[in-house]
Amino acid sequence: MSPANYDAVVAGGGIVGAACAHELVLSGMRVALVEPSVICGGATAAGMGHLAVMDDSEAQFALTRYSQLLWKELAQRLPVSAEYSASGAIWVAADAEEMAEVDRKHRFYSQRGVPAEILDAQELAEAEPNLRPGLAGGLLLPDDGLVYPPCAARFLMGEAVASGLQIYHGRRVVQVTGNGAQLDDDAFLSATFTVIATGAMAGKMFPAINVQPRKGHLLITDRYPGFLRRQLIELGYLKSAHSLDVDSVAFNVQPRLTGQLLIGSSRQYGSEDPAVDNHILQAMLQRAIEYMPGLAGLSAIRTWTGFRAATPDKLPLIGICPGYENVYLATGHEGLGISTSLATGKILVDQILNRESAISREPYLPERVYALHG
Amino acid sequence: MSIETSKAGIVIVGAGPAGIAAAVSAAACGKRVTILDDNPAEGGQIWRGGRAKASTAKAARWFAKLKNSGVTVHASSRLIDANSIACTLRVETANAALTIEYGELILATGARELFLPFPGWTLPNVMGAGGLQGLVKSGLPVKGKRVVVAGSGPLLMAVASQLRKHGAIVPMIVEQANLTSLARFGVSLGGHPGKLWQAITLKASLGSTSYMTGSWVKAAEGEDKVNRIQIQTGSKIRTVDCDYLAVAYGFTPNTELAQLLHCNMKNGFAAVDDYQRTSAQGIFCAGELTGLGGVDLSLVEGEIAGYAASGRDDLARKRFPVRERARQFADGLNRTFSLRPELRALPDSQTIVCRCEDVRYGTLRQADCWRAAKLHHRCGMGPCQGRICGPATQFIFGWKQESVRPPVFPARISSLVLESTYTIEEGVNK
């Protein structure tokens, strides 16, 4: 097979690969994208699609907020199937200790110009009547949005294809060199730049970047329009250790535009088996029912699992892959890759083209992981 | 939330002919047997309604055997999940959920009607033949109504005859198989006097109903319900008025549970050895989910599975010749009524294929596999989880549904929440 020539080849057809390919094509490059399986069928088809702003660190905040604003802009073009809505999210506080965290978050966001509103117990109950009585309150983030990730990502890919993106579907990148990508059918795509957007699988090809799959469970219900109005997440994480290697569950529910409820979430390390683990599912559902007793009687139609690409410091890897020339990483987005995909595409292509970026790129550079591990 | 736990020796899922025969045979070997079924009464598809409504002498005989066998029957008990490592089944009832441990498990989950989409198939009064049969049994008045019965297979004659008994006018049976293959099959019936007799009596009771072969319903038309259909024979199309259209293109096996338990599949059916054993330790399958073959094959497969699960391979072996004869008959039947390729081309771009999510044929044509159709177009994402559109798209596009996730049937969330002994740190989030 004769070698094909591109300016850039992207490995991975999830939402991050789609966003990168989209940005590369718009910058005028000749681009190929390689996806071995169903387009947008990896973590992108498993995740919740909450477009969140987060405050774990300044860097996390900067990336999530930048991306959230990019989503708002994109929303005007998104098709109905992408199910975009800007319905907001509420962080739910169970007690006074968690209310203090609500105050802290509120200050954090207000200082940075992000709309945020404190709800007291009664306002919370009015906002979400199906929450159990007796909760302390919450923080409403009206700019948070929702999306159906596979269709949003496919829309980006579609726009890119219309501008010349070539998709190599059913093929896998088996090796990258400084000048292109070797596919599993022996074809070699020669390219000036290679972008690795293989999600939780990235650690397989580059063990040194220490990206670990972190398993999550979700459940979807039948249609119950009006049962839930906004994405709700518990603030309870404060009370538990911030451990990176202990299995955990949390109350996290999302109203789909179809009227269905998407219930999460769980985090597990060390499992690469996509089967549903009953003990995790049960713990997750028990937690959800504690917060929303009415969930118990709703009809569940499917459960599934997905794998987040976790990094040691909870920040993604966006930039040149240490030890390589012209090979770039766009992975490690853990539980925020839908939210931050658009910003990832922007700052990655900014780097490739030596453009200025809207936010500092420094915190996401992959070389930091090497620094972490000496 | 009331959750109970009970223990059982041999557990059988499905109380149709295969499940009943398996239960009776295992009980005869002295085993403790529990049989679970989501219907309110035992009998499965064909003997629906249980002992009280037994319609044939054979059904009555098996119901009596079951009653005298000491088998525990849990009706209205729906299996929602299973775990082949813990050897447990999770069952939902009207107001509770329970976990049942099994020593050996016999799956006899049968088959469901196969629906093929064509323009107008979603109109009111276009129904699955089995569905209409059920409605008529439970009192739907069809007296004086014009009902066309269409599709394929011997079931069409049985349905037409029942409808006529209830006073319906059945102008015609529309059978897609060609006359030549039917004739060939008729000759081969020589070795099966029982079946021959059945075929003749049914034919005799058809009276003024005409039997059209090599024909199929191309479209159903009407405003708020069907009132006209187009029947195609070769290149000829004729229009017929009707009040109901009963369609039966055959059956598709209920393999979800077997798949969830990691039993190997073969050509879309559960793969079993001579003793009806699957590839999964201690799990047997009998009846339609191992291959479509009707009551007699289901019964004998059930018996063999019941004996083998009880450790009585000797008794199982004695039934092999009976099974062999039933299988040959079934093979002939399946060959005769195999579906013609023209049926794949019936839907037009506006024809709904996934009824739960209103996904149309024109949309699905853009997808290249089941998973893409699901993820990008919501096909099969509804409460039925592709039970109807899955087999239809398999026939039309050749797509395979790769995966089964719990719950196998929609279930109350509370039914999925059982005491867990696993210690988990709660509350860690993003």
Ligand SMILES: Cc1cc2nc3c(=O)[nH]c(=O)nc-3n(C[C@H](O)[C@H](O)[C@H](O)COP(=O)(O)OP(=O)(O)OC[C@H]3O[C@@H](n4cnc5c(N)ncnc54)[C@H](O)[C@@H]3O)c2cc1C
């Ligand atoms: C926002 C959102 C909304 C959704 N809404 C719905 C909805 O309304 N209805 C709906 O049905 N789904 C919904 N889904 C879920 C979707 O249908 C898939 O279940 C999801 O994409 C995860 O795929 P899966 O693992 O189930 O993949 P599948 O398509 O089931 O299978 C992919 C692969 O997963 C593995 N796998 C599957 N099952 C098992 C198993 N039991 N054990 C071990 N491995 C297995 C196999 O390798 C299989 O080939 C939604 C998803 C998202 C992100």
Ligand SMILES: Cc1cc2nc3c(=O)[nH]c(=O)nc-3n(C[C@H](O)[C@H](O)[C@H](O)COP(=O)(O)OP(=O)(O)OC[C@H]3O[C@@H](n4cnc5c(N)ncnc54)[C@H](O)[C@@H]3O)c2cc1C
């Ligand atoms: C349970 C759960 C809930 C989540 N909730 C949210 C949420 O609410 N909000 C949010 O923002 N994020 C959420 N996420 C995270 C989000 O889903 C991911 O961060 C995001 O989908 C990552 O996208 P990706 O493109 O990097 O990975 P993927 O979608 O996994 O794409 C990677 C692709 O690479 C392909 N690939 C693998 N190997 C190769 C190879 N060698 N060559 C070529 N291609 C290859 C794969 O087939 C795959 O399609 C959640 C995740 C999970 C699991």
